[in-house]
Amino acid sequence: MKKIALLALLSAASFYASAQRVKLDIANTTATTVTYLYGDAFDNRIEGKTKYQISADQHRTADITFNFKQPTRASLVLSPDGGYGKQTFFYRLYLSPGDDIMLSADFKANGNGLTVTGKGSENNQPLLAFRPLVVSSEQRFLGDSVPDRVIAVINKEQLESKAALNEYLKKYNPSAPFVKAQKYDVEYEALTTYFGFKENNKGRGKQPYARNVAKWQRVQDSLLDAISRDLALPARVSANKPAPADKSDILLKHIPGRKYSVINNPDALGTSNYNSLIREFVGRYREYLSEQAFYRPKDIIAAWYGADSVAAKQAYNDDSNNVLREKIINKFFSGTVEEYLLANLIADIKAKANPKNVVSIYNRFKKRFPQSQYVAPYRSYIDSVIENQKYQLTDKMVFAPGNGNKLNTLDEILALSKGKTVFVDMWGSWCAPCRENLAQHGPAIKEHFKNKGLNYLYIANRDERNQKDWKSLIAYFKLEGTHVLANPQLSQDIMTKLKRSTYPTYFIIKKDGTYELYDGDSRLDRDKLFKQIEAALAME
Incomplete structure (x- = not known):
């Protein structure tokens, strides 16, 4: 049986104590590159190197060493066709300082022949880590006017995830941080999936959706209730930032106190479903405000820019995207969650090459969170924006x-x-x-x-x-x-x-x-x- 091995050798014991090494040994693939995805899309933007070449010998090999200071989610993607097709190998890792993992697979073997050994292997077994890339099953319900079919599937999938996690805990005895992270990830799975589906579905049939908006909202409220109950969340996350009152059906309709803690939950930060939920919430809320501004611009501008004035109107018209998302984050989130989302906003501005007001957003972020790990990685980008904004139109x-x-x-x-x-x-x-x-x-x-x-x-x-x-x-x-x-x-x-x-x-x-x-x-x-x-x- 041919295999591909990823070997990482560390030269110093002190470095090894804080680093993580992942050795891959994967057979029967034509892929020459393994792509590393750190945490989520935002985290990956600031991490630097994301692709590692696999050697072309009989047992294709590549050495990967990470140096995370705390337990971190990562993913390895191996694709023979360079994209995300049927032959794609997608493996989620949970890496802790000092891990030394050997991951073996054979694409021609039953179940890909996956085995994981070494220090940290108890947190990285295939039962939870291996994920074939498939189109989400919920997408076939896009266009439904009521949520009955989609929520039935979503609830079923979450129950399967909970059962898989319970089986995993009994079989592998993983570390306490891993258990906590997995439980949060599973807990937020249904809400995150439903919220994303609901928001996408609105545009497929606006009138049928509008007639049944109360039904969609009741399902969403029940998911919020379930998380709040299961996690025994506090009535407030921050005494300095009371729960906001909101009349939209985006996510927070009539959700005071305890339910507000569901989205502003620092304990869940770093888990994929929670991170996805809060990032989508910010984007969808901006869409909602932009839509409302079309119908009642004075109310929206007064509420979010302090007054219905010429200056406030100009500020909104000049940038109803970047600064407005900053305002949404400042209103609904606090502490490490707010820090994460503001940094994610800067990352998104950079990725979409939309530099409007990013310098002032970055400076406010740096003042608000001067010790943030995200301040330094974006300094060079901000400097480049400042330089580019000096350019003038020329005769060319x-x-x-x-x-x-x-x-x-x-x-x-x-x-x-x-x-x-x-x-x-x-x-x-x-x-x-x-x-x-x-x-x-x-x-x-x-x-x-x-x-x-x-x-x-x-x-x-x-x-x-x-x-x-x-x-x-x-x-x-x-x-x-x-x-x-x-x-x-x-x-x-x-x-x-x-x-x-x-x-x-x-x-x-x-x-x-x-x-x-x-x-x-x-x-x-x-x-x-x-x-x-x-x-x-x-x-x-």
Whole structure:
């Protein structure tokens, strides 16, 4: 039987005492990389190295050493196809200082042939740790007008999780911190799953949902009651921050005192379901406030910005995302939970390349939590934002006459680019994937095609009311090239002819006036794009 081994050797006993080493020995796979995911998506952003090469010998091997100062959740992902398909191996780890774990598997063996030995193995057996990546079973109920079917499945899954945990505790006698973390994770499983489903389901049938909103809320309240009862939560988490009164159906409807402790629970922090719940709550609550601001802007602005004034209205209109999420976190959370969510907010701003007000948010965070472990990791990012925000529009950032607002068809764009090879980026200042690609790939594209005759055309869509942000980001990302502020007719004509409906969309205009859609998705495969552009440049 062929196996793949991950071996980590520590040279100093003092270092070994605080480090964690994981040795993998996994057979019969073509994968060459194991991806390490620390805790949750936010934690992984600040951790640094996340991918480890697996040696290509008969027993593919790689050495992984961690240095966590406290017990930490992590996951190892091994995928032969580089994505998250049927052959993906996903293993959740619970790593404590001093752990020395050997994880073996064989993809051709029954049950993947999983075995775990070594110090810390009692916390990492396959019964709870191995998770095949499958689409959540609840998704088939999206569109339901009442919660009956989905909550039945969710409750059943939680009972199965509790049974699996009880079996695990009897069989392996894991450590006390592991037991506590697992119990919290299972306890929050149903609420987290239901809340995420409910919020996604709202948009599938707004009128049927609205007619039955009380039913959806009663189920949610019962899940909150169950957690509060099972965990015997206190009436208040913080004497300095009383439970907020709220009239929405987001999560906190008519939930004073004890139920408030369900979402502001520092003991549960670090468990995947609780972390997911509070992160989703912040995002969904911002969506709720934005929706309410459309119908009653004076009430929302007065409640969240202190007054119904011109300055308050301007502050909301200028940034109804980043600062508003900060305000939501400050209102509903305290202590380590508030610290975690504020740091997560900065991480999300960075990931989505949406720098508006992040410097002031970071400075307030640093003042509020000066000793936070998250202050230092984001210092260099904040410095880069400060530097980029100094950039100004230059003569190399050319705006089409009238910002191109009179252009109505793709044919007019082709005429504008006659005789040139042009890379066209259909983007928007509001579009997170657009900004992410500009930040991640923009400089590399410009460097690769420097002095090779490639021209750049950036067509901003749905940005006619965001001209300030549009021009600000052009300077921020140093988007040298020609810029067009598309009217709705131009956007529709181009996207219809390209047979695309989402942004960003990329295409290449050739010297002969023909065009070619980028042969990839919005994540942008740089190598694939380079080959297409190089082929277009090579045309006579």
